[in-house]
Amino acid sequence: MAAKDGNPKARDKGITPQGEDFSAWYNELVLKAELADRGPVKGTMVIRPYGYRMWELLQARLDQMFKETGHQNAYFPLLIPESYLKREAEHVEGFSPELAVVTHAGGKELEEPLVVRPTSETVIGEMFSRWISSHRDLPLLVNQWANVVRWELRPRLFLRTTEFLWQEGHTAHVDGADAMAETMRMLGIYVSFARDVAAIPVIEGEKTPGERFAGALRTFTIEAMMRDRRALQSATSHYMGDNFSRAFDITYANERNELVHCHTTSWGLSTRMLGAVIMAHGDDRGLVLPPGLAPHQVVIVPIGRGDERAAVDEAAARLATDMEARGVRAHVDGRDASPGFKFNDWELRGVPLRVELGPRDLASGQAVVVARLGAEGKQAVGLDSLAASVPDRLSAFHAALLERATSFGDEHTAAADDWDAFAAQVGEGFANALHCGRAECEDDIKAGTAATPRCVPSDGEPEEGTCVRCGLPSAYGKRLVFARSY
RNA sequence: CGGGAAGUAGCGCAGCUUGGUUAGCGCGCAGCGUUCGGGACGCUGAGGUCGCGGGUUCGAAUCCCGCCUUCCCGACCA
Numbered sequence: 001m002a003a004k005d006g007n008p009k010a011r012d013k014g015i016t017p018q019g020e021d022f023s024a025w026y027n028e029l030v031l032k033a034e035l036a037d038r039g040p041v042k043g044t045m046v047i048r049p050y051g052y053r054m055w056e057l058l059q060a061r062l063d064q065m066f067k068e069t070g071h072q073n074a075y076f077p078l079l080i081p082e083s084y085l086k087r088e089a090e091h092v093e094g095f096s097p098e099l100a101v102v103t104h105a106g107g108k109e110l111e112e113p114l115v116v117r118p119t120s121e122t123v124i125g126e127m128f129s130r131w132i133s134s135h136r137d138l139p140l141l142v143n144q145w146a147n148v149v150r151w152e153l154r155p156r157l158f159l160r161t162t163e164f165l166w167q168e169g170h171t172a173h174v175d176g177a178d179a180m181a182e183t184m185r186m187l188g189i190y191v192s193f194a195r196d197v198a199a200i201p202v203i204e205g206e207k208t209p210g211e212r213f214a215g216a217l218r219t220f221t222i223e224a225m226m227r228d229r230r231a232l233q234s235a236t237s238h239y240m241g242d243n244f245s246r247a248f249d250i251t252y253a254n255e256r257n258e259l260v261h262c263h264t265t266s267w268g269l270s271t272r273m274l275g276a277v278i279m280a281h282g283d284d285r286g287l288v289l290p291p292g293l294a295p296h297q298v299v300i301v302p303i304g305r306g307d308e309r310a311a312v313d314e315a316a317a318r319l320a321t322d323m324e325a326r327g328v329r330a331h332v333d334g335r336d337a338s339p340g341f342k343f344n345d346w347e348l349r350g351v352p353l354r355v356e357l358g359p360r361d362l363a364s365g366q367a368v369v370v371a372r373l374g375a376e377g378k379q380a381v382g383l384d385s386l387a388a389s390v391p392d393r394l395s396a397f398h399a400a401l402l403e404r405a406t407s408f409g410d411e412h413t414a415a416a417d418d419w420d421a422f423a424a425q426v427g428e429g430f431a432n433a434l435h436c437g438r439a440e441c442e443d444d445i446k447a448g449t450a451a452t453p454r455c456v457p458s459d460g461e462p463e464e465g466t467c468v469r470c471g472l473p474s475a476y477g478k479r480l481v482f483a484r485s486y
Numbered sequence: 487c488g489g490g491a492a493g494u495a496g497c498g499c500a501g502c503u504u505g506g507u508u509a510g511c512g513c514g515c516a517g518c519g520u521u522c523g524g525g526a527c528g529c530u531g532a533g534g535u536c537g538c539g540g541g542u543u544c545g546a547a548u549c550c551c552g553c554c555u556u557c558c559c560g561a562c563c564a
Binding site: 360 | 563
């Protein structure tokens with residue numbers, strides 16, 4: 001009977017509401033849902049089994065998509081000679097502030113320091129130069145699943161950790177056209193992964209020069225809106241031109257036996273995507289997981305005790321087996337805890353569908369089904385048809401989740417044609433506005449509103465006019481998306 | 487690195503102002519019993535170098551000095 005409001009003790013069971021403190025909501029949720037924990041070293045993260053299962057599911061789907069488009073997995077070393085980083089001028093400049101460097105090993109100082117990879121363009125570039133000699137070797141399409149280290153100043157679980165897991169694709173091509181096609185193909189894969197697996201609608205587009213990857217000629221991104229209406233860059237795809245192939249001497253002999261530099265790409269998606277899932281779908285009760293990434297798509301909560309319970313358990317096990325036979329990840333929660341506790345617990349963990357099964361249900365040959373989005377309330381479903389209906393229910397759940405996120409994004413996106421409207425809109429969500437393209441003007445906007453250009457959207461309508469900030473003629477030929485971001 | 491807050495049991499906190507016996511409370515945890523359709527209850531119990539180092543004092547969680555760490559807000563970023 002503790003006081004409800006203002007009393008921290010009353011919250012032991014729940015989490016801080018999003019509207020009160022989004023950042024507290026996020027941290028408490030990640031910890032309480034047992035997705036991750038903080039490691040002993042600042043900025044490091046332990047991914048716990050429930051969170052790691054999500055990563056595994058993500059990996060399996062993306063990996064399949066990569067292989068279907070002709071890529072092969074490989075693995076390159078964690079340690080890179082420091083000199084490699086320096087071979088591409090912009091690349092070092094971009095990454096040196098956040099490098100972790102090994103200076104001692106084997107009990108003595110190293111002759112050349114080794115950097116712990118912050119990304120692998122350099123080692124892979126070096127290896128590509130040894131492997132590629134003919135146009136017949138191209139394109140070379142490689143991906144690696146790995147950990148990387150970037151000494152971030154302000155870590156945040158999943159969103160920005162000192163060490164994180166990701167996949168980085170690296171490819172080499174005969175020319176710019178082929179490399180650009182690859183860059184866009186992989187961006188497309190990220191878009192469909194986000195939409196079809198994570199149920200997150202994204203805006204795809206190109207980064208402005210100021211937001212480009214260090215060493216890239218063009219950087220493309222997918223940007224998603226979180227429930228606090230801030231943007232999260234969820235994956236990127238880069239066209240390097242011949243920058244890295246010149247730095248690492250990646251050349252091939254063409255059909256006329258002329259030695260030519262390759263054009264390369266790289267593209268990556270990290271554990272940050274799990275942060276996107278948490279923040280794009282979660283609510284005040286906890287996570288809401290898209291079926292594609294949910295460790296348990298259905299949880300069956302058996303209710304009852306004694307002899308009644310034995311019959312319930314048996315029926316629950318049969319139901320789970322039935323569902324699994326249909327490719328559904330089902331779980332029976334047999335813990336010694338009250339039903340109410342389990343309901344809340346699985347809601348916190350975001351399980352899409354919950355099945356309640358008790359003596360009353362058994363007697364009437366049905367079960368109670370509840371979807372985590374909650375719109376339909378509790379629904380009685382006949383036991384003989386339940387398992388068969390689950391795949392459709394999960395698809396419907398995915399569609400509803402995507403629809404909800406899509407309308408949320410639409411509701412909080414608006415065009416802004418003058419500075420006051422712009423400043424107000426980036427406080428509300430995303431603002432579509434014309435910009436002059438000058439870096440100093442971007443900085444000015446950031447200083448004034450904390451908003452940055454997220455991208456030049458691929459599907460934007462052609463439009464010319466004047467910059468929303470400085471009034472100079474607009475660049476890019478269309479509106480940019482601006483938002484405060486993570 | 488700038489600005490804020492905080493380090494006391496696994497988690498969340500009180501105690502500190504005005505030093506004083508075995509440092510408390512809630513949740514969680516263990517055992518037993520009763521419970522089980524929206525976060526159950528009773529009884530019993532385990533669990534703490536009070537962040538670290540030094541100082542003041544007969545006596546320090548409490549006062550003084552130094553250090554460390556973490557979290558939040560900003561600059562950097564997937």
